[in-house]
Amino acid sequence: MANDVAIGIDLGTSYSCVSIIENGVPRVIAGESGDYIHASVVSFLDDGSVLVGNAAKNDPSLDPKNTIASAKRLIGRFFFSEEVKKARALMPYEIVEGPNGSVNIRARGRDFSLPEISALVLKALKMLAEDDLGREVTDAVITVPAFFNDNQRQATRDAGRIAGLNVLRILNEPTAAALTYGCGQAMDQRVAVYDFGGGTFDISILEIRDDMFEVLSTAGDTYLGGDDLDEQIVQWLARDFKKRHAFDPTNDPAILQRLRKVAETAKIEVGRQGVARIHQPAFCHDGEGRDLSIDATLTEAEFNRMAAPIIQRSFKVCDEAMQSAHLNASEIDAVILVGGPTRLPIIRTSVQHYFGKQPLTSVDPDKVVSIGAAYQAHALASQSGADYHLLDVTPLTLRIGTVGGFCEKIIDRNTPIPIEQSKTFTTSRDLQDKVRIRVYQGESNRADECELLGEFEFSGFRVALRGEVKIEVTFEIDTNGIVNVSACERATGLRASTTIQLSSGLSEADIEAGRQNNSDLPVAMGATPNA
Amino acid sequence: MFDSTPRDKRPYPAVGLPLQMHGPANASPTRQSAPADIDIEIDIDLSDVDEAVVEEPPMVAGIPTEILATVEIKSASLDDLDYFQLLEVTPDADQRQIRDAYHHFSRDIHPDRFRRFPDEDLRGRAGKLFRRITEAYYVLRDDARRAQYSADIAGAERANKLRYSDESESQKQAAKRRAVLEQTGSTPRGRECFQLAQRELAAGNKANAIRQLKMALMFEPQNERFKETLREVETAAKGG
Numbered sequence: 001m002a003n004d005v006a007i008g009i010d011l012g013t014s015y016s017c018v019s020i021i022e023n024g025v026p027r028v029i030a031g032e033s034g035d036y037i038h039a040s041v042v043s044f045l046d047d048g049s050v051l052v053g054n055a056a057k058n059d060p061s062l063d064p065k066n067t068i069a070s071a072k073r074l075i076g077r078f079f080f081s082e083e084v085k086k087a088r089a090l091m092p093y094e095i096v097e098g099p100n101g102s103v104n105i106r107a108r109g110r111d112f113s114l115p116e117i118s119a120l121v122l123k124a125l126k127m128l129a130e131d132d133l134g135r136e137v138t139d140a141v142i143t144v145p146a147f148f149n150d151n152q153r154q155a156t157r158d159a160g161r162i163a164g165l166n167v168l169r170i171l172n173e174p175t176a177a178a179l180t181y182g183c184g185q186a187m188d189q190r191v192a193v194y195d196f197g198g199g200t201f202d203i204s205i206l207e208i209r210d211d212m213f214e215v216l217s218t219a220g221d222t223y224l225g226g227d228d229l230d231e232q233i234v235q236w237l238a239r240d241f242k243k244r245h246a247f248d249p250t251n252d253p254a255i256l257q258r259l260r261k262v263a264e265t266a267k268i269e270v271g272r273q274g275v276a277r278i279h280q281p282a283f284c285h286d287g288e289g290r291d292l293s294i295d296a297t298l299t300e301a302e303f304n305r306m307a308a309p310i311i312q313r314s315f316k317v318c319d320e321a322m323q324s325a326h327l328n329a330s331e332i333d334a335v336i337l338v339g340g341p342t343r344l345p346i347i348r349t350s351v352q353h354y355f356g357k358q359p360l361t362s363v364d365p366d367k368v369v370s371i372g373a374a375y376q377a378h379a380l381a382s383q384s385g386a387d388y389h390l391l392d393v394t395p396l397t398l399r400i401g402t403v404g405g406f407c408e409k410i411i412d413r414n415t416p417i418p419i420e421q422s423k424t425f426t427t428s429r430d431l432q433d434k435v436r437i438r439v440y441q442g443e444s445n446r447a448d449e450c451e452l453l454g455e456f457e458f459s460g461f462r463v464a465l466r467g468e469v470k471i472e473v474t475f476e477i478d479t480n481g482i483v484n485v486s487a488c489e490r491a492t493g494l495r496a497s498t499t500i501q502l503s504s505g506l507s508e509a510d511i512e513a514g515r516q517n518n519s520d521l522p523v524a525m526g527a528t529p530n531a
Numbered sequence: 532m533f534d535s536t537p538r539d540k541r542p543y544p545a546v547g548l549p550l551q552m553h554g555p556a557n558a559s560p561t562r563q564s565a566p567a568d569i570d571i572e573i574d575i576d577l578s579d580v581d582e583a584v585v586e587e588p589p590m591v592a593g594i595p596t597e598i599l600a601t602v603e604i605k606s607a608s609l610d611d612l613d614y615f616q617l618l619e620v621t622p623d624a625d626q627r628q629i630r631d632a633y634h635h636f637s638r639d640i641h642p643d644r645f646r647r648f649p650d651e652d653l654r655g656r657a658g659k660l661f662r663r664i665t666e667a668y669y670v671l672r673d674d675a676r677r678a679q680y681s682a683d684i685a686g687a688e689r690a691n692k693l694r695y696s697d698e699s700e701s702q703k704q705a706a707k708r709r710a711v712l713e714q715t716g717s718t719p720r721g722r723e724c725f726q727l728a729q730r731e732l733a734a735g736n737k738a739n740a741i742r743q744l745k746m747a748l749m750f751e752p753q754n755e756r757f758k759e760t761l762r763e764v765e766t767a768a769k770g771g
Contacts, residue, residue: 211638380643383593417665418658420659420663421666478642
């Protein structure tokens with residue numbers, strides 16, 4: 001009996017969501033307390049078990065040092081990257097260097113790779129779906145920001161495998177949203193998907209013609225999201241706090257973490273009601289144990305003043321995508337909003353202003369991605385195949401390193417995928433038996449300004465005088481947007497063996513070990529109502 | 532539903548595949564259920580396909596044999612086809628026809644469709660063919676790339692230019708950028724002096740113009756346009 005139940009998972013920076021298609025109708029799977037979105041937060045408890053979701057985010061008694069939030073900001077990154085440096089300064093949990101320059105998180109004396117952390121969120125979502133459906137679920141589509149590079153995509157796929165999932169596809173979030181919008185409708189439209197998430201921003205321009213969903217271009221900023229709006233409010237509150245109490249709450253990571261939660265709540269409130277009153281008489285204590293209060297009123301005007309420059313950055317990215325698609329705003333037929341922050345009136349008005357039309361409000365910006373993922377999962381798992389076809393693009397230019405710290409273009413960004421390109425290399429020394437190539441992604445021709453995907457070493461080809469052996473290296477980007485590199489000797493067509501070095505990714509053995517640990521760890525998705 | 536290449540116009544037979552392709556020997560044991568059923572179905576369909584109107588096209592593992600034939604034939608000659616032949620459009624096809632051809636092949640041979648296809652070798656070839664079709668679309672949908680490509684394959688080196696190379700494009704772009712910069716100068720001071728020289732020239736002050744051009748060449752000794760202009764003005768100054 002074929003296992004044709006497949007789920008769609010939106011694995012977000014702040015919140016995650018899981019959906020399924022039943023008899024052609026999508027359904028978002030709710031948790032015990034009826035919530036559809038679950039905080040992507042993992043808390044390691046002192047009894048050795050793990051708490052995931054809204055309970056892990058909102059229970060103030062949990063130890064902030066062992067409670068991991070926003071892991072998506074770190075997944076697939078190198079330890080020495082800017083984002084990791086920033087996170088080490090801001091996050092209350094311990095971030096340490098892992099093997100090959102990767103990032104580990106230390107909790108209760110144990111080191112976890114980032115895919116292992118995300119795998120705990122995925123495991124909780126898998127369990128949620130299994131409880132709801134009363135059967136085992138393994139097939140899944142997991143979404144990522146369209147602008148995610150190869151390292152981040154591979155790490156996300158590894159996370160799925162560690163959680164015991166068969167990852168049918170790594171799907172771009174905006175593409176998933178477009179699928180939700182256009183699925184089953186006979187339409188001929190150009191659509192912009194404006195995806196302002198918790199930690200990342202993506203814009204994708206698609207053309208939907210009946211069953212064809214073709215991405216024309218995509219652009220993004222993996223450092224731009226709702227967290228940045230929260231951070232503005234945190235700084236605003238901290239300034240006031242310092243003035244009144246002569247005490248800087250941002251110096252203590254645990255207090256800062258709570259201040260962030262206060263800021264997030266205030267942001268949502270100001271979006272809903274136009275004003276947020278923030279009043280906590282005993283927010284924290286000073287050195288002598290005295291209660292220090294937070295007391296502030298955030299007006300919409302004040303909030304908009306803080307938010308405007310951040311939101312403005314998203315339109316620079318939109319310009320880029322529109323240019324790549326050779327379109328101007330008036331040629332867009334519909335604008336789809338994705339991500340919780342797009343509920344804010346300031347974002348809605350700005351988007352409307354930019355595209356000159358009212359964005360669609362018919363789809364829930366929190367659920368739209370996971371529903372699209374479920375459609376794609378359903379299509380890939382079903383025997384009969386899909387009634388619609390997704391044609392996506394690669395978001396970043398693929399490059400190889402050359403001499404002097406430069407790198408040259410192999411596959412341009414916004415090239416439709418799957419695609420492949422070959423390049424021939426000639427041996428430069430007599431009896432050379434290895435060829436090494438560094439592969440990068442990015443928009444600069446300077447290697448240090450691009451993201452290193454890995455160093456590939458090819459060997460096992462004919463050994464001869466220099467210049468006699470030609471090695472053809474093929475760079476393939478598959479439908480997941482993941483890069484595969486292989487090589488063969490041109491004259492004989494014999495495949496060279498490939499080993500990957502300098503990569504932050506996990507080995508097969510790491511994944512197997514992670515999978516074992518993951519299935520041993522007792523995970524619960526508690527149901528504490530949002531504070 | 533628009534299909535730019537009607538099936539009856541495609542030059543491939545609907546049947547005639549090597550039989551071992553869907554024989555159990557090549558069938559992968561994973562996931563696929565009951566290949567034996569498929570064989571029987573095909574045997575029946577094959578006898579009917581020439582004459583009768585067949586409601587369901589003959590299939591192997593859910594893929595019409597006509598599509599499999601396309602994959603067989605196209606992938607065998609993959610390196611001999613230009614992008615127009617690959618997409619089955621004429622060299623003067625408009626953007627819409629090119630897109631529709633790409634969409635047509637996306638429906639037929641996208642890797643998602645071949646995901647469960649038991650014959651690993653044919654699955655691999657379908658994948659390679661689709662990547663090449665995507666490449667064809669990528670090049671032909673862009674006017675500049677298409678013009679370059681069309682010129683390349685019309686030339687003597689056609690056999691070596693069937694795949695578009697970005698290298699020639701980037702070299703060309705670099706040359707173009709250099710040319711543009713040479714027109715006006717590639718350094719701020721060089722540009723400034725050259726503009727002043729042109730103003731002096733317009734006002735008829737050849738001596739001043741020569742001085743400014745020499746200055747411009749101090750900042751950009753390699754600039755051909757500066758050198759050229761200086762030569763012209765010097766000749767004119769001597770003659771006048």
